[in-house]
Amino acid sequence: MNIPERNSLRERLIEEQKRLSGTAMTTLFELDPDRACAMQIQAAGLDLDFSKNRIDRSAMAALVGLARAHQLEAHRDALFRGEPINTTEQRQVLHPLLRGAIPGQESLRAQVETTLTRIEQFVHGVHSGLISGITDKPFRTVINIGIGGSHLGPAMTCRALKPYAQRDLDVQFVSNVDASDISQKLRNADPETTLFIVASKTFTTQETLANAHTARNWLIEQTGRPDAVERHFAAISTATDRIAQFGIRPTHIFPMWDWVGGRYSIWSSIGLPLALAIGYELFTDFHRGAAEMDRHFQKAPLEQNMPVILALLSYWYLRFWGAETQALLPYDHYLGDFPAYVQQLDMESNGKSTSLQGERLHQATSPIIWGTEGTNGQHSFHQLLHQGNLMVPVDFILPLRSHNPIGAHQDLLVANCLGQSRALMVGKSLEEAITELGEARMDDTAAKSLAPHKTMPGNRPSNTILMDKLTPSTLGALIALYEHKVFVQSVLHKINAFDQWGVELGKQICTALLPYISNEQPCSAFDESTNRLLNQYRSVRNS
Numbered sequence: 001m002n003i004p005e006r007n008s009l010r011e012r013l014i015e016e017q018k019r020l021s022g023t024a025m026t027t028l029f030e031l032d033p034d035r036a037c038a039m040q041i042q043a044a045g046l047d048l049d050f051s052k053n054r055i056d057r058s059a060m061a062a063l064v065g066l067a068r069a070h071q072l073e074a075h076r077d078a079l080f081r082g083e084p085i086n087t088t089e090q091r092q093v094l095h096p097l098l099r100g101a102i103p104g105q106e107s108l109r110a111q112v113e114t115t116l117t118r119i120e121q122f123v124h125g126v127h128s129g130l131i132s133g134i135t136d137k138p139f140r141t142v143i144n145i146g147i148g149g150s151h152l153g154p155a156m157t158c159r160a161l162k163p164y165a166q167r168d169l170d171v172q173f174v175s176n177v178d179a180s181d182i183s184q185k186l187r188n189a190d191p192e193t194t195l196f197i198v199a200s201k202t203f204t205t206q207e208t209l210a211n212a213h214t215a216r217n218w219l220i221e222q223t224g225r226p227d228a229v230e231r232h233f234a235a236i237s238t239a240t241d242r243i244a245q246f247g248i249r250p251t252h253i254f255p256m257w258d259w260v261g262g263r264y265s266i267w268s269s270i271g272l273p274l275a276l277a278i279g280y281e282l283f284t285d286f287h288r289g290a291a292e293m294d295r296h297f298q299k300a301p302l303e304q305n306m307p308v309i310l311a312l313l314s315y316w317y318l319r320f321w322g323a324e325t326q327a328l329l330p331y332d333h334y335l336g337d338f339p340a341y342v343q344q345l346d347m348e349s350n351g352k353s354t355s356l357q358g359e360r361l362h363q364a365t366s367p368i369i370w371g372t373e374g375t376n377g378q379h380s381f382h383q384l385l386h387q388g389n390l391m392v393p394v395d396f397i398l399p400l401r402s403h404n405p406i407g408a409h410q411d412l413l414v415a416n417c418l419g420q421s422r423a424l425m426v427g428k429s430l431e432e433a434i435t436e437l438g439e440a441r442m443d444d445t446a447a448k449s450l451a452p453h454k455t456m457p458g459n460r461p462s463n464t465i466l467m468d469k470l471t472p473s474t475l476g477a478l479i480a481l482y483e484h485k486v487f488v489q490s491v492l493h494k495i496n497a498f499d500q501w502g503v504e505l506g507k508q509i510c511t512a513l514l515p516y517i518s519n520e521q522p523c524s525a526f527d528e529s530t531n532r533l534l535n536q537y538r539s540v541r542n543s
């Protein structure tokens with residue numbers, strides 16, 4: 001631990017921030033004509049432009065120095081050596097092993113290989129109709145039942161890779177315990193041709209079990225055959241014994257391991273819906289893209305390391321500029337669920353307040369991640385990005401080739417994306433607004449009074465991540481990029497990115513509340529507010 005060095009780099013970064021807060025980004029481009037060239041990185045089919053940031057070479061060097069003072073390389077190497085870096089749960093963190101990026105670990109690797117082979121056989125079986133329902137009709141619908149990491153990864157990737165999907169297999173998702181979610185899916189499902197996948201690392205998650213039992217009851221009721229469960233259900237979990245009790249046949253049970261965190265589990269059996277959607281061969285391409293990003297993260301110098309640079313910038317804005325939120329704006333309809341996916345990845349990993357050493361931390365350790373697909377956001381919250389007094393750093397993600405090259409749509413999409421990042425950077429001055437209004441023939445007084453409303457401060461930072469096309473491989477690389485970015489941030493904040501104790505208290509209180517809901521007597525066990533709200537529900541429920 002090099003605490004004095006870290007403290008002096010922090011002080012230097014405070015000074016760098018002060019200096020840069022008075023410098024326009026456009027000036028930074030003038031001062032450093034090479035900037036656009038210098039501030040770009042290519043890796044694993046992705047191209048990052050980070051030149052539109054409130055940073056210059058000197059501040060970036062200090063940030064990289066800070067990463068070194070935090071022994072980032074040693075932490076990264078410990079991850080790739082498979083050390084038990086999830087210290088609060090005494091677990092290894094081996095999701096890169098699932099894509100072949102961790103050497104050794106022979107026995108775990110053998111288990112992974114066996115499981116992947118079983119996934120491959122299952123996928124081919126379903127596609128060929130050899131694995132079918134009780135009336136021997138091939139499956140046409142797959143409904144994945146899971147939540148959190150057992151939902152967001154499969155759902156996001158299936159949407160992202162829709163252009164590669166098998167036409168005759170519709171993969172759907174149920175996650176919410178709200179019955180409106182599952183009932184809508186069941187309403188349109190054909191019991192003879194529907195396969196349910198129950199995905200739960202623990203197989204104890206309340207929402208998933210409630211939905212799984214509802215689906216099971218529906219299937220038995222519709223077919224009149226309790227034995228239908230055996231053929232119409234598959235499951236994924238670390239708790240294979242609990243799955244067996246549910247009535248699922250062993251060939252339909254896929255293991256996962258406690259060394260894969262839920263939000264890092266798309267590479268494991270949790271990816272089965274994706275493998276069914278796009279086929280096993282493309283599923284391996286998806287792994288290959290991620291493995292390429294793993295190699296880049298391991299080998300590239302920190303200054304040219306894509307996940308490291310993204311993490312340093314995110315840290316820079318959170319810690320030194322007070323930017324508590326960061327937006328993720330994919331300019332691709334198929335990537336519409338990517339912000340929600342990264343929300344869990346970043347916020348469940350790094351939303352912490354205790355350091356690895358057990359000290360109480362007082363500063364924010366994860367930005368709030370939000371966003372939606374471009375161009376929809378432009379007609380909604382981009383107003384705040386451009387004129388609000390909050391600075392929101394943005395990551396734009398832009399595949400250059402469309403899967404649907406129709407007319408001028410892609411030209412428009414690309415122009416919109418690049419137009420937004422430039423507008424955020426250059427803004428519009430009062431003089432420019434007045435001139436513009438004058439040119440639009442507005443009289444001088446009216447122009448002067450309207451112009452302040454039309455100015456934009458500019459200097460709003462953004463990264464742009466390009467890729468040739470959204471493919472299984474580039475999607476894999478993109479996900480691995482953000483996984484490693486989150487890991488680097490956790491090293492800088494000195495926290496464990498791989499536990500999530502914060503979600504437990506709400507679950508415990510929910511369990512404690514449940515018996516009072518069906519009680520005869522009004523509830524007085526909790527605080528006055530909770531008692532009153534719960535009793536309101538009791539009176540509606542029992543009326």
Ligand SMILES: O=P(O)(O)OC[C@H]1O[C@](O)(CO)[C@@H](O)[C@@H]1O
Pocket residue numbers: 147148149150199200201202203204205208262263348500503
């Ligand atoms: O896969 P499981 O065990 O059902 O858990 C689902 C999700 O619940 C969480 O544990 C949070 O409650 C996530 O970390 C996880 O992805």
